Amino acid sequence: MVAETAVWRDRLTAQERAQLGRGAGVIEEQHPDVLVVGGGIAGVATAAACHTAGLGSVLLIEAGRLGSGATGGAAGLLTPEIHEWSDPEPFVDLARASLELWGELEQTWPDGVGLIELDWIGLAPDPDGFAPHQRPAVEWLDHDQVAELVPGLARPMAGALIRRQARVNPLRSLARLAAVLPAVATGTAATSAEVKSGRVVRVATTAGDIYPGAVVFATGMPPVLDGLPLDLPASRVKGHLLVTEPSPVRLPGTVAPVATQLDDGRLLVGGTFDTGDETPTVRQDVIDSILEALYATLPAVRGLQADYQWCCFRPRHPDGRPVIDRVPGLENAWLTSGHFRTGILMAPVTAHTIARWISAGEPPVEAAAWSSVRFAERRHIRH
Numbered sequence: 001m002v003a004e005t006a007v008w009r010d011r012l013t014a015q016e017r018a019q020l021g022r023g024a025g026v027i028e029e030q031h032p033d034v035l036v037v038g039g040g041i042a043g044v045a046t047a048a049a050c051h052t053a054g055l056g057s058v059l060l061i062e063a064g065r066l067g068s069g070a071t072g073g074a075a076g077l078l079t080p081e082i083h084e085w086s087d088p089e090p091f092v093d094l095a096r097a098s099l100e101l102w103g104e105l106e107q108t109w110p111d112g113v114g115l116i117e118l119d120w121i122g123l124a125p126d127p128d129g130f131a132p133h134q135r136p137a138v139e140w141l142d143h144d145q146v147a148e149l150v151p152g153l154a155r156p157m158a159g160a161l162i163r164r165q166a167r168v169n170p171l172r173s174l175a176r177l178a179a180v181l182p183a184v185a186t187g188t189a190a191t192s193a194e195v196k197s198g199r200v201v202r203v204a205t206t207a208g209d210i211y212p213g214a215v216v217f218a219t220g221m222p223p224v225l226d227g228l229p230l231d232l233p234a235s236r237v238k239g240h241l242l243v244t245e246p247s248p249v250r251l252p253g254t255v256a257p258v259a260t261q262l263d264d265g266r267l268l269v270g271g272t273f274d275t276g277d278e279t280p281t282v283r284q285d286v287i288d289s290i291l292e293a294l295y296a297t298l299p300a301v302r303g304l305q306a307d308y309q310w311c312c313f314r315p316r317h318p319d320g321r322p323v324i325d326r327v328p329g330l331e332n333a334w335l336t337s338g339h340f341r342t343g344i345l346m347a348p349v350t351a352h353t354i355a356r357w358i359s360a361g362e363p364p365v366e367a368a369a370w371s372s373v374r375f376a377e378r379r380h381i382r383h
Ligand SMILES: Cc1cc2nc3c(=O)[nH]c(=O)nc-3n(C[C@H](O)[C@H](O)[C@H](O)COP(=O)(O)OP(=O)(O)OC[C@H]3O[C@@H](n4cnc5c(N)ncnc54)[C@H](O)[C@@H]3O)c2cc1C
Pocket: 037, 038, 039, 040, 041, 042, 043, 061, 062, 063, 064, 065, 066, 067, 068, 069, 070, 071, 072, 073, 074, 075, 076, 077, 078, 188, 189, 190, 191, 218, 219, 220, 221, 237, 238, 239, 240, 241, 271, 272, 311, 312, 313, 314, 315, 336, 337, 338, 339, 340, 341, 342, 343, 344, 345, 346
């Protein structure tokens, strides 16, 4: 995967790196109480939540290495408040709840999950460029305040400050969460499912058959498996990111749309939306345009080169929002898919929702907004 050229892997300890390739091709548990298919952040967080909730034996399987999908290529920003400007209230509520859960995980998980608190600063030529209303979480900054916080801008800019957001190295969080899981099989792809009397009774994989009590599909895009009665609309949106050489310029937290500064001074830049580009390779013209935009906004870093450059694909449903649901018509199968731009942020709340649903047998209230039924209704209306 192209995401494997991302900066994140190089920053892991040897122990964390080893987690990502755990149990290659070996299924230790053929009859798990819970099988999770997909070792991105959604799957690993869900497996960890099921394990800590005491739902019995949990097996996680992943076709490649853990984090080899969108997770390994994400920017890792956890910024729920900015979604007030673009998303409906239930989405923002979910995102806020998830950042809180990230905070709890950081406190309670053995060695934490690598959460780094930061302030988000958004630059705008004019404060009105953001939103007509001012919310309590946002502090508007005038030109002078921005210039003090972000020295070296090409021209005066106003901005907005949101405190106490966060970021992670997505692979570090993944490795830390996976470390508690008793059974992980990487290099193991689910290939088909057998359904009897409304239950998934068998999942065939490249390493043999599994007979799960319950199964959760967390495959990024909705799962497409022989025998699984599911057909959800989804597409992928490619994005490029780069990380520069260490920069002498100091940025506070993350400055949108400029860059996020990593601990050693490198700048994480980009997050393009290359709609329609299905090629799996990094495009130099896109990387060059990300760098040009950086130099144009922050001339002080002109000439700084990209040490890492990569691309990956965001899984997206037509409304850009995730599905967190039981597979319609099946009693013991759940899915989460289409996390698009915020799957890292949303992982803990998604995991928590599914684990509680499996445990109680009833959907938690917050799940209603993320049902896959919304797409069935749309298809119905169109016809
Ligand atoms: C450029 C870019 C920047 C981003 N920045 C951010 C950000 O700052 N903050 C944020 O919150 N989100 C961000 N995202 C979005 C985030 O990366 C995704 O929403 C998130 O990683 C989705 O996680 P996932 O676990 O659902 O999917 P994935 O990470 O894609 O994991 C799914 C896994 O399932 C495996 N799989 C698929 N089919 C099978 C099968 N049949 N059997 C076994 N395994 C299977 C795949 O190999 C894959 O590893 C960004 C995305 C991109 C592309």
